[in-house]
Amino acid sequence: MPNNIEPSPTQLMSVIQTQTAIAKLGLDLNAVMTVVAEQAQQITHAKGAVVELAEDGDMVYRAVSGGASHLLGLRLHIENSLSGLCIAQKQTLYCQDSETDARVDRVACRRVGLRSMAVVPLIHCDEGVGVLKIYSDQVDAFQEADLHILSLMSELIAAAMYHATRFGATELYKLATQDSLTGLANRALFVDFLRQGIEKARAQKKVLGILMIDMDGLKPINDQFGHRIGDAALKEIAQRILRETRQDDLVARLGGDEFAVILTNIANLERAQTAMNRIAESCGLPFAFEQMSLKIGASIGMALFPEDAQSIDQLVEMADLKMYANKRERKQVNIE
DSSP: OOOOOOOOHHHHHHHHHHHHHHHHHTTOHHHHHHHHHHHHHHHHTOSEEEEEEEETTEEEEEEEEETTGGGTTOEEESTTSHHHHHHHHTSOEEESOTTTOTTSOHHHHHHHTOSEEEEEEEEETTEEEEEEEEEESSTTOOOHHHHHHHHHHHHHHHHHHHHHOSSOHHHHHHHHTBOTTTOSBOHHHHHHHHHHHHHHHHHHTOEEEEEEEEEESHHHHHHHHOHHHHHHHHHHHHHHHHHTSOTTSEEEEEETTEEEEEEEEEOOHHHHHHHHHHHHHHHTSOEEETTEEEOOEEEEEEEEETTTOSSHHHHHHHHHHHHHHHHHHHHHHHHO
């Protein structure tokens, strides 16, 4: 059992500071979960922190921090897991050693790289909908004070969930995976969808493509006209990308002026190239807003699985490199 030690004044002050940061985020539930995961990891000195939501029999990593940063979108079976038991019992659970604790999914623990962990339930409308978890690669790494901090942090997420939606879990999951400005998928859903898409493409020996898109012209618009007009330009780009994609594709806003598209069921490179060209052409069309003519556009890079890369990170990196090359080419053309 962890030592019975109360949280320190410094830790409690960090919780208050987190609460203040959350207040500024409004109803952006994914941003709230990310902030809480980051703060929980730092305050407890954990190797990593995760917000997992229960979806369709899986625990899905919807917000991550520290050593868990590369696990965003990871899906693990809810059965025979400490997170699943935490939701069922609606109480904080502590695992001192995953190698000897019968309640945990030992294979999943090894995959994540954890040896001890604490999980606290996220309660929404009296229903257990997920957990906030901290973990370490060391045995018995946490104390009672860390569990108290974790409970306080979970209440911050629960409050954000309540204010974001007083309806059921379906609306909650939508808010947790949706960009609050454009309504597109957010980074968490993008990685989740890409992870599943690669696994499916690998099993069915099909091609999957991603487009990394960087909006051109946002900074000058923000600087000259303000962020309200900049937000309108971001929404316009989002809609233009959506119009040029198919229903089975996923369009996401990754943050700032970064967007991405996952192209599913691609027959060949030519089809993917055609889709990319359509999006680039549409994004570069004139944009008139409140009697102002605004110059916008998009730099795009494409990468294909399995031709260009075999993993999520490699695929995104390849598309990013091509996007930046495209941006340099576009700038050079404008200069000339």
